[in-house]
Amino acid sequence: MKLLLFLLSFLFSFSIVAQEVKLGEVENKIILGDLAGNRDLSFGVKNVLEEVIQDAGYDLNPNSSLEITVDILYFDVIKKNVQLAVYSKNTDLYQIIARATLYNNGKKKKIVNAKGQAKSISTATLVIDEGGDFSQANVSTAIKKLCEQLITKLKIWIK
DSSP: OHHHHHHHHHHHHHHOOOOEEEEEEEEEOOOSSTTTTOHHHHHHHHHHHHHHHHHTTOEEOTTOSEEEEEEEEEEEEEEEEEEETTEEEEEEEEEEEEEEEEEETTEEEEEEEEEEEEEEEEEEESSOOOOOSOOHHHHHHHHHHHHHHHHHHHOOOOO
């Protein structure tokens, strides 16, 4: 019985192995707007992407044959305002769009696009609404949603 338990534990220890992935360049390819070419945005996306990859059960290894590169294509805040007498409602929609490419031994295997969104709603009655400022929390939420969608769509398991 002890021998059987030893052999089973030995087999299961080899079957629980995470796949290794290398995170390549994260480039900001936004052409217009305040964030065009902003290195801080690509650095932030790279940090969140590393976290999401590890949360998904993958190991980050700089020597892996699987490599993910990301191009940030679009980032904007869409503002909508509605005012009716003393009531006002401001809605800010933060959108970020990116393209991820999966390489296996230097060859393109898959390209996916994803969009991350976060919404901020502020309302006011009889008082002037001071909302509508750029919200770092909403930007972080949109980036996290984007990274989760990219990893889900890539379906990294390649044999």
